[in-house]
Amino acid sequence: MIEVTKLIHNYLRHDKKFPHVWCPGCGIGIMLGALIRAIDHRGYQKDEIVLVSGIGCTGRLPVYVDFNTLHTTHGRALTFATGIKLAKPRLKVIVVMGDGDAVAIGGNHFIHAARRNIDLTAIILNNSVYGMTGGQYSPTTPYGMKTATSVYSNVEHSFSISELAVTAGAVFVGRGTVYHAKLLESLMEKAFQKVGFSVVETISHCHTQFGRMNRMGGAVEMMQWQRDHAVTVEKAAQMTEEELKDKFKIGVLIDRNLPPYQDEYDKIRRWSKGVERK
């Protein structure tokens, strides 16, 4: 077995929970690989990691890995994760969500977790669609695309998860794709090292629903689409707005330092006990 496969097996509940539910060729598996490698590089103990998810194809991810794993309700993963982190700050909390999970039903929780700067990493797999329920449009489905509930055309405008995260106060936001798996892995590592609310948006494909309905081909063609439409932040800085029109940026979108909620709340604990304010 090649080294990287061996490494991944060390983290999988391979004797318990396989085969998995994902379609052959789905990008979620690539994201899982990047996640495991990033965790391994950082040297975290399995016991200190809590992997939390919501509901959806992406939400199924934690069950396959050997950490403390929590599969919550649709859109609410960040609320559970907030409770875990504040109750036991020494735990490393990582949350994986789909685009619908994170910014449709869970959109309110997403902006507030970012605003509070809860010290955790939110990894969002953006496949532009509700995969699990059969490919209906989500808040990230581009205008004009066809889905199971927009067979004529999607007339809603999508929003950018990463830009939303920046505006809401995340200290670190990175965007990658499942085509750029190595970049994705390094973005995750950077996010894990940050103290505060960090986000990694992973552009992925749902070839069986979104790809099929929009005649975008299979998994390979959709990954080629990712390759051809992603531009690194560095390269984008050299390009005109016109050149960037149908492109999206990948790389580190923001990296800043702000005190995390748990440190702020520690101040409250001290003040509540009569310790003088400086």
Place this chain on the structure above:
Amino acid sequence: MKKKALKELLLQGNEAVVEGALRAGCRFFAGYPITPATEISEQLSVRLPQVDGTFIQMEDEIASLGAVIGASLAGVKSMTATSGPGFSLMQENLGFAIIAEVPCVIVNAMRGGPSTGLPTSPAQSDVMQARWGTHGDHPIIVLCPSTVRECFDLTIKAFNYSEKYRIPVILLIDEVVAHMREKITIADDETIDIVNRVKPTVPPEWYIPFEDTPRGVPPMADFGEGYRYHVTGLTHDVRGFPTSRPDEVDAFIRRLFRKVSQNFADFQIGEHYHIDDAEVAIIAYGCVARSARRAVADCRDKGIKAGMLKLNTIWPFMRTDVEKVLRQAKVVIVPEMNMGQISREVKRVNKGSAKIFTINRVDGTIITPQEIMGRIKEVF
């Protein structure tokens, strides 16, 4: 056991809930402001940091209960408090706490509904919502205080049950009891029984997180203590992994019910007031039990053999006590501030032996002793 007096306090029902929660070991609260439960949040925002606990005001009640469940999974006793509109939002995650067997306490200070309803007026109209509000077949434990002292005691009980049976416990308190002030004497800490969840003692490789046990309650490991396991809202097998195998699903749902039903006797909290020889029996709970007590005393002064069965446990329904009353009394009156949620249960267990009458008030005002007296004169 003689209780050593610690201090005498003049407390509001909501404040007594706070005292009870802190004594029970609650160290995490997440909530969203709503009348008539707000005082619980406000006081815990002051008290919890003093004891190295955590208070957080979330963006809504869905998030509040999510955070509470997360904190409990990390090993910290947790609670939230709300009223009708917020309780409706909590139903989704309430179901999660039930299926994943996560201990937590939810206070619902009842106000008039439906919807925004009567924000500052009392009601008892969430009795059935507390029982069946979340979807799917499930057991639940619901307690209801009628005095400030009971707010304190039953909050502790709520935590104890939730820890002992790995189940969310709902404290249904009405606006009157939540806001009323009474003097209470709180006993010294050592005399109060505090129950903590049973943790696994086997090595992690042997741990089966949702294993059936004689009590029906599997030991619970905190996240981060070396027992890595999976928690999900999907129906799961004994190891916590999703399953749709009929035999595993059936065994799981039945165990959830059994852990409450086989311990039925443990949940019977009520009060028998002049009930033993009562010919007219009143079955009441919450603030209405206060009026009923007065009506019983007045009846006795007049030579009418009246009595009251006060329900402090609402669910599981105290059918053994109720059946006894139904067999013995000639007339049973169930006064409540809804259109007949508990009287429906009383009628269900009646088997035709007693005549049951109701008093239903849904105008946001309390049922008075005079009103109960009037009804007694009418029917007895």
